[in-house]
Amino acid sequence: MRRRSLALLPLLLPALAVVEIVVFIAVVHAIGGLWAILLGVAASLTGLVLLRREGMKGWRRFQAAAVEGRPPGREVSHSLVGLLGSLLLAVPGFVSSVAGLLLLLPPGRQLARHQMERYAERRVGGAAASDLFGARHVRVHPGDPIVVIDEEPVSSSPRPRTPAAAIEGEVIEGEVMR
Numbered sequence: 746m747r748r749r750s751l752a753l754l755p756l757l758l759p760a761l762a763v764v765e766i767v768v769f770i771a772v773v774h775a776i777g778g779l780w781a782i783l784l785g786v787a788a789s790l791t792g793l794v795l796l797r798r799e800g801m802k803g804w805r806r807f808q809a810a811a812v813e814g815r816p817p818g819r820e821v822s823h824s825l826v827g828l829l830g831s832l833l834l835a836v837p838g839f840v841s842s843v844a845g846l847l848l849l850l851p852p853g854r855q856l857a858r859h860q861m862e863r864y865a866e867r868r869v870g871g872a873a874a875s876d877l878f879g880a881r882h883v884r885v886h887p888g889d890p891i892v893v894i895d896e897e898p899v900s901s902s903p904r905p906r907t908p909a910a911a912i913e914g915e916v917i918e919g920e921v922m923r
Contacts, residue, residue: 765838772839788842792835795849799827818862818877826857 773781803824810817830848833841847853866874 761840765840768839785837785839785842788839789835789837792831792833792842792845796828796831796835799824799831803828816875816877818865818874819858822858822861822865822878823854826854826861829857830854 769781769785772784776784803820806820806824807817810820826848830845830853833845833848835845836842848857862874862878865877869877
């Protein structure tokens with residue numbers, strides 16, 4: 746999947762440039778040339794200011810998590826989404842600015858952070874992801890207890906077999922939620 750998306754990058758960048766030009770022309774026709782340029786410059790300057798602020802805030806959150814001894818993954822992913830949104834806002838163009846604004850607003854930021862954490866979990870595995878992002882939440886489904894019956898199969902091998910560990914205590918069925 747990754748190779749395929751990288752192979753499409755040379756096609757997507759010129760297509761994005763064409764879309765940005767078409768949208769800019771539409772905005773020029775709607776509000777005028779001077780206002781369109783001022784709006785683009787204002788968005789870029791705002792993106793640059795937010796880029797610096799998000800970077801500093803992310804670094805402080807990472808340091809605070811490290812000092813407190815908690816996993817820094819949530820802070821890092823939250824900051825990375827904010828940095829990406831700021832970077833998109835700083836890039837000249839109305840389409841990239843709108844995408845950056847969507848990543849900077851809380852609903853878009855939470856959605857993107859959640860997707861980033863899921864992607865990281867798939868790439869590095871569950872154990873490493875729990876080290877990065879903290880413990881997972883578990884949704885519990887109450888039900889009947891599970892009974893384990895340990896029967897020794899008849900075996901022709903001469904070595905003695907150790908009995909399987911029995912499940913003791915209360916067993917709760919559930920699923921791991923992120």
